[in-house]
Amino acid sequence: MLAQDLQSLIESLVQEPVFLVDVELSGDGKGKILRVVVDTDAGVTVDQLSKVNRELGRRLDEGELIAGRYRLEVCSPGLDRALRHPRVLAKALGRKVLVRLADAAPGETAEYTGVLSAAHETGIEVEVEGATRVLDWKRVQAVHHVLEW
Numbered sequence: 001m002l003a004q005d006l007q008s009l010i011e012s013l014v015q016e017p018v019f020l021v022d023v024e025l026s027g028d029g030k031g032k033i034l035r036v037v038v039d040t041d042a043g044v045t046v047d048q049l050s051k052v053n054r055e056l057g058r059r060l061d062e063g064e065l066i067a068g069r070y071r072l073e074v075c076s077p078g079l080d081r082a083l084r085h086p087r088v089l090a091k092a093l094g095r096k097v098l099v100r101l102a103d104a105a106p107g108e109t110a111e112y113t114g115v116l117s118a119a120h121e122t123g124i125e126v127e128v129e130g131a132t133r134v135l136d137w138k139r140v141q142a143v144h145h146v147l148e149w
Contacts, residue, residue, distance in 0.1 A: 003065065005063075005065055006023075006025075006065045006066065007023065009056075009059055009060075009063070009065065010023055010036060010056065013052065013055050013056050013059065014038055014052060017040045017041065017042070018038050018039070018040050018044060018048050018052065019038065019039060019040065019085075019087055020036070020037075020038055021037040021038060021039050021077050021084070021085045021087075021088055022035075022036075022037040022077075022081075022084065022085070023035070023036050023037070024037075025066070025070075027070075030068075030069050032066065032068060032069065032070035032071065033070065033071050033073060034060075034066060034070050034071070034072050034073070035073045035075065036052065036056065036072070036073065036074045036075075037075055037076070037077055037081070038052055038074065038075075038076065039076055039077050039085070039087070039088055039091075041087060041090075041091065043076070044076045049074050049075065049076065052074045053072065053074040056072065056074065057072050060072065079145050079147060080144070080145075081144075082142045082143060082144055083097070083143040083144065083145070084143075086119065089116070089119035089124070089143070090119060092116050092119075092143075092145065093116055093117065093118070093119065094115060094116070094117075095115065095116060095145060095146075096113065096114065096115055096116075096145070096146040096148065097113070097114070097115070097116045097126065097143050097144060097145060097146055098111060098112070098113050098143070098144045098145075098146050099111065099112045099113075099114075099124070099126055099133075099135060099140060099142070099143050100140070100141040100142045100143075100144075101135070101139050101140065101141060102138075102139055102140065102141035103139055112126050112128050112133055112135075113128070113146055114126040114127045114128035114129070114133070115127040116143070117132065121137075122136060122137060123135050123136040123137045123139075123140065124137075124140065124143065
């Protein structure tokens, strides 16, 4: 879990139309990486990524929020990243996704591939072979785009 001060700083620097998708601090010592994932409803641009990177880097250099050395990465969600944020899921409506369940019962399918038809506070709906699967967030481990080449 990120320290509250660090999380608050990042949230304050990310301004509409850019929104914060995910923040991850990993590694230790010289290998620390602060990865900040941002997006927009239309897709984030290189200029927007650069602006967040510059502002966040400057503010982190001024403060002592991360002990020791670290590397800052500001990036877009990318096609291979799990879909978690509600606005990112909204962009995926109508697209083919792979849903992995965290708690598949014996004999139940642990993965569903289908078209994401709805995403709401309690879960998601996926159209699988003509049937709608309503999946509660508590059961969903991950949702990923299915890339068809």
